Amino acid sequence: xxxxxxxxxxxxxxxxxxxRELKQSDENFKQMSDRYHQLDHKIRGLEVSNIPTDDHHxxxxxxxxxxxxxxxxxxLSN
Numbered sequence: 072x073x074x075x076x077x078x079x080x081x082x083x084x085x086x087x088x089x090x091r092e093l094k095q096s097d098e099n100f101k102q103m104s105d106r107y108h109q110l111d112h113k114i115r116g117l118e119v120s121n122i123p124t125d126d127h128h129x130x131x132x133x134x135x136x137x138x139x140x141x142x143x144x145x146x147l148s149n
Contacts, residue, residue, distance in 0.1 A: 074119040077111045077136070079104060079143065086147050093146065100146055103139055110136040 079090050093100040114132050117124055 074115050076115065077140075078108065079140075082140070083144070083147065089147055097146075100143070103143055107136060107139040107143060110139070 080087055083090065090104070094104055095101075110132055114129075114136060116122070117129060117132075
């Protein structure tokens with residue numbers, strides 16, 4: 072769905088407390104989380120505003136977001 076918010080708190084509501092805790096105690100997690108949110112915001116902006124971008128660039132942004140999400144989930148699930 073275009074423009075859908077993929078914030079970590081929305082993707083993993085059952086892990087809200089752990090996300091908040093890790094953002095405060097783990098600098099690596101915080102940096103990855105911040106980058107994930109930047110990418111999500113940028114992708115949603117491109118989707119809803121119809122700003123011209125080539126498919127390769129758009130797919131690269133989405134791939135980076137997905138890879139970060141996988142890494143973040145791996146940390147959260149341990």
